[in-house]
């Protein structure tokens with residue numbers, strides 16, 4: 001195993017004798033906090049819509065019915081970026097709740113702005129690491145679906161370990177899904193698409209809804225970014241697995 005810290009300081013040993021940094025290595029994160037300017041429009045959206053649609057991260061279980069003001073099937077979205085697909089899908093499916101996690105502040109502002117513009121009542125945003133949200137805020141069997149669209153591909157081999165779709169996270173997602181619930185991932189990076197297929201196929205609680213890759217489900221819009229890639233001849237791969 002590689003070094004966990006670079007500080008050169010030796011942490012005090014824990015009662016078991018092992019240094020704490022060995023027992024509790026810093027979790028590998030799937031994101032880096034990108035710099036990015038929040039626009040005036042996004043800042044206004046934070047002010048206007050934040051109090052109603054942002055849920056604070058807290059290491060305590062979230063009451064979904066209370067958070068959304070109703071009981072409805074809940075879809076978790078991990079890493080919504082600027083929220084283009086999120087707002088589109090939430091508009092198509094007013095009968096579902098969308099719990100959406102993103103760490104990038106301008107993205108959160110952009111989705112709040114879309115919520116205001118399209119009067120979307122069925123989205124709640126947690127501006128925090130989705131892995132911690134899963135671990136601490138969500139109960140087992142509480143989700144009807146999970147969307148992970150174009151997660152950071154972490155192209156370089158030495159960064160592959162930062163990818164979201166890996167066995168431990170997929171096991172966690174499966175445990176949070178209700179029976180009949182689904183995981184839908186999409187990527188434009190073929191090696192990651194193969195990894196998604198392999199990792200999801202290896203999770204015993206999940207079954208592929210089709211042979212191999214899925215056709216893009218109608219609800220997932222072609223975003224500007226994806227359209228541009230397709231025009232350049234790049235591929236896009238969807239995978240949809242279900243918990244039986």
Ligand SMILES: C[S@@+](CC[C@H](N)C(=O)[O-])C[C@H]1O[C@@H](n2cnc3c(N)ncnc32)[C@H](O)[C@@H]1O
Nearest residue numbers: 030031079080081101102103129130149150152
């Ligand atoms: C490449 S972008 C794709 C955004 C969007 N889904 C789309 O299709 O355009 C990936 C996003 O995932 C976010 N992200 C990565 N890991 C995350 C995590 N653990 N929790 C929440 N957001 C995360 C990043 O901040 C980034 O905005």
